[in-house]
Every structure is written in structure tokens, then in C-alpha cells.
Amino acid sequence: MNEGGFFGEYGGRYVAEVLRGPLENLENEFRLAQTDEAFFSELENLRRNFIGRPTPLLPALNASSSIGGADIYIKLEGLANTGAHKINNAIGQALLAKRMGKTRVIAESGAGQHGVACAAACARLKIDCVVYMGEEDIRRQRPNVYWMKLYGAEVKSVSSGTRTLKDSVNAALRDWASSWENTHYLLGSALGPSPFPDMVRSFQSVIGRETKAQLGDVTPDALVACVGGGSNAIGFFEPYLEGVRPILLGAEAGGRGAGIGNNASRISGDGRISIVHGYKSRFLVDLDGQVLPTHSISAGLDYPGIGPQLAYLAESGRIRFVSVRDDEALEALKFFAIEEGLIFAMESAHAGAAAITLARSLGPGKTVVVNMSGRGDKDIFISAAALDGPAWKTFLREQSITEEDS
């Protein structure tokens, strides 16, 4: 499927000459590691004993009967150490970095989940870690910043551009352009210049492989995942990409609805072909190719581009995409909390909402598997403010007074 880093016309390696060598080197090292049994046995060991794999696959009986449609299964990826699927890739790449003799890892972070995963993986593997995070994201995801620091990582605030995920990618690329000799750039999503999309899919495909094994005799009719950059989706879908079944459904951030700056729907919205952050894909750019602002209630889906393989599979029709608005994600968050005792990450709640709709339309006797890519503990400041505004504000006020007194 992947010729020279391309998926159809998407992907590639559109970087300045300075990064060409380091990426070629990374590709070679990744290829070598893939045939290295010692590497894989160490990775397997970390998956089991550090990440906590396999993560459960829950038959969501209450949710299914409440909806009255297809049977829903939920892959509880959010039960992985650090709270999301991001750790699968972080530990894989950190191990690779160590194998390459790198002593320092840099990472970008939006929601902070990838930053936390990198910081934890680097702590575990004893590598220095620097996480670039936009000022705006630091404000939105403060708790994750504390965790990163507790793991010993340095968090560098990015004040350029829109001060969000895309700017932290720029900052990390700039760092790497002068630090590649001792530094690995641990990119967190299935995008960026080749070989990152392949590498990230490879490390995340553990989600799909486990799910397939856990389903046993059950043949799923549909798989549903949320899509920011697309790392959980491509990893979850990976064993099912060949062929035409099951239905593969990606949920993009519909934000506040249609219109520039209101969402992050690249496929289901107004994405245009462009080249940004080292790869060709569909981006939310204007007619001049300038990257547009995006919005989502979930920081992890608030990104203007989509992984090149997903863009390709959207075009080929293998993966369908829908937009899920902020309010629909919040409804799904409440639904799965009440029905199943699960708090989805705000990102994953987009997949949850799409799964509910799909389960209803497929009807009884069918099977829908949704990936809860993360758990929602990290979102308490956002979800509580959205669902329980006044009481939450009062609590915060009281809490800050208590803190000052103590």
C-alpha cells in the first residue's frame, strides 16, 4: 500500500533538506527494529507490564439495549497506563530512540495525552524528554502539564501562531532541525513526513489486533473511532483495512457546526489538498493555502490536518467519515457514563456518538465496535464546566480559597 511513503497521492516526505537525512535514517532504523526479535520481546514486555495490555473489550449490554439497535462493544483503550492509546506509540518510538542511541526525545502535544505518554515512556526508559505545547493548550489542559513535569519532562510553551497543536508541531520540527544528531522526534499521530505515518500505525495496530482476537467468533459489522490526526483510528482499523467489510467509520470534530474556524472536519467538511507539516493530505486551509483556525471541545481533535493514509482511505471509500458536534459528544459522554460506568475522553466521545447513531441505523443482530481511545479524567475542567457550569464554578472558587488559606 505504501510506495515511497505515499498512500495514493497523499503522504510523502515534504521536509527541508536538513531533515531529509534524519528521516531516511529513522526509516532504516525502524525497518531494522521490525525484524529484531529482542526489540519486539522488550516491546511486548512493556506492553504487558507497563501499559497494561491487553486492554479489555467490553460487551456494552446496557448501552445496546438502551439504544435498541446493534450490539455495541467498547475497546477500553483508555484503561492503558496514562489514560489513552497514545502510550502504545510513545513506548514503541521511545524504545526505538534508545535502540538508535538517542539520548533525548522531543514531542508535540495538543490535549497533552501524547505529551503525558511520552513523558511516562521516557521516564520508564530513562531518556530526556522535552514536550512542546501551545500556550492555549497549556491553559486548556493544565492537569496534563503537571503530570508531564512529575514524570521529569520539560514542557516548553509555544507562543507562536495560534498557540495550539499545529504550532507545537512547528516548534518540535524546528528543534529537530538542529538537534537530530542526539534527538528523536517522537511524533504522536499517524501523520507528518514518512516514515511517521507507517511507524505510528504499526505501533498502534496492537489495538486492532487485540480487538480482533477478543471478538473471537463475532464478526463485527462496523468499527468506529474518532479521528484527529488519526492514530487511534488507523491502529484500530488496521487488521480490517483489506476487503470491504466491516464498515469503518471515522468521527471528526464537528465543533460548533459548519463554517470556518468552527470545526476540524477535514473529510466530512471543507478540507483541501495541501502540504503542511511534512506531508500531503487534506487540510483546513484557505484558497491561498494558509492554515485555518479550527475548533473542537476536545483538544485532541482540534487539528487542521488528517493522517495521509486516512485521507487516502476516505477517497477510496474504505473509511467513511462523519462530523460529530461538541454537544453531540457531550451527550454521548453522559450516555456511556450512565449506561456503562465509563467516562470517555472527550475525543473518544465523538466516536461514541457516531457509534450510537450507527447502532441505531444498523439495527438489532448487528455488531458495532467502538474504540474508547482515552478515558475522560483529564477533561474534568471542560466536561464539568459544560455539563454542570454554575456548581462547578462555585467549587473551583471555593477550592482556590481553600488553597490560599492552607
Next chain:
Amino acid sequence: MNSDVKASLITHMIAGYPDFEKSLEVARGLIAGGAYALEIQIPFSDPNADGPLIENACRVALSRGFKVADTWRLLEVIRAESSIPIFLMSYASTAISCGLANFLRRAVEFATTGIIIPNLVPGADEGLFRTAAELGCPAVPVLVPWISDQRLDEILSMPIDWIYVALRSGITGAYTQIEAPQRSFLAKIRTRQRRPRIMAGFGIQKTAQVANLLEFVEAAVVGSAIVKTISGARHPGEAVRKLVGELQNIKLPKTPG
């Protein structure tokens, strides 16, 4: 060091920074200061091969509503006044937004000498190098000194007139010493039989650097130092005219008025 060296300075500026009119003044100032050529950058929202200074300048220009079409307007005015060589710099996203060939055709209309797109390198260039050469404004590849000989051969086999050597690892803006590894890389290219002309930059801020560099290359590129000067100047045109003069160690006549 010969102090009367007639420097060939390629001066980098951002179209629309700090605004359209002032960027035109900057162009005029650079020309009046004796620049050999202008490198005009089209502002981009995510210029990650540039440093924070240039990124910020891009943001300022874009926040004032600068469009790619304004670049052509700027070039038109400059061309009406001067035949100075112009290198146009863009990122891939803005260059391909209305089709790369269309973009290049517009550039040719204004007698552009060369096109610099740092994230379209030979082999991953969307046909840039071939098309630009066919249209008569060859692309200018940006090289770094530690690339392999094989890669250097590959790049030099492209249909090009100029190459841009980025003198240090990393991004634009920080001060660079022109040291042995850079010098030997430049010397290596100079020994090639049919070699392109060389412009070199990244971190050029001092007259001594320029003089030193011009022993090895046809032109020194000054970028961030100019942006810095503009950002702090009430009269950016005059400020850059002075800077260019100083960098070339040339005594300028007093400005009339």
C-alpha cells in the same frame, strides 16, 4: 581583509510586512542600499523552516489581510521601478494552492530569477524543478553542508542556476560562524566543473561575515537581520537601506531631504 570588497548581498524580505506599503518601502530601501537581489518571501501561516522572528513577521502580514495575490501586486510595482533580480520564496502550501504551474507562471510574468520553496526538495518536489526550469525561473534548492556526496550529485543534476546553502543546522535567525566544515563544503562545490552559482545564508548579521563568505560564494543572503531592523524602525525603508550599506561596507551618499 579587503575593505573595499563589492559585496553581493541578497536581501530577504517578507511581502506585506509590516504592511503592504511599508514592504514596498523596504524593497525600495534594499534596492537603494545596493542589494544585488531581493529574496521576497510570501507569508505563510506555518513557516517551520524559519525562525520565530520570520514566523512572527508572517503572522503580522497575514493578520493585516495579506493575500498571495498581493505578492503579484508588489512585484508589479517593484518591476515598474527596477530590474533587480528577484528570488521568490514560498512554502509548498501557498505555492500549490492554485496549482504549482500557475504559481510559477505568475512568477515568470514579473521576471523572477528563481523560486525558493524549502519544503519541496529534489525528489519530493511536485515537479517544481522541471517545470520552473522550463518556464525560465529555475528553482533554487536549499542545501545543508553535511549532505552526502551522492545527494549533492543528485541535487546538482537538477536544472538549476543557483543553489542556496544553509550554513548551519536548524532554522533561520541565529548567528553563524563560518567555520571549516562550511568552508570545505563550499570549496567542494566550487571544484565542480559545471557548478551553479551559490548563495549562502542563515545567521548573517555582520559585515565581517559577509566579506568572509564572499570569498567562497557569489552572494550572501541576509534575512532575519533585516526583519529585525524593520520591526524596530519607524522608517523601515531608510533603516534597511542603511543596514544593507553597512553590511557591504560601502559608504552611502546622504539621503536627500
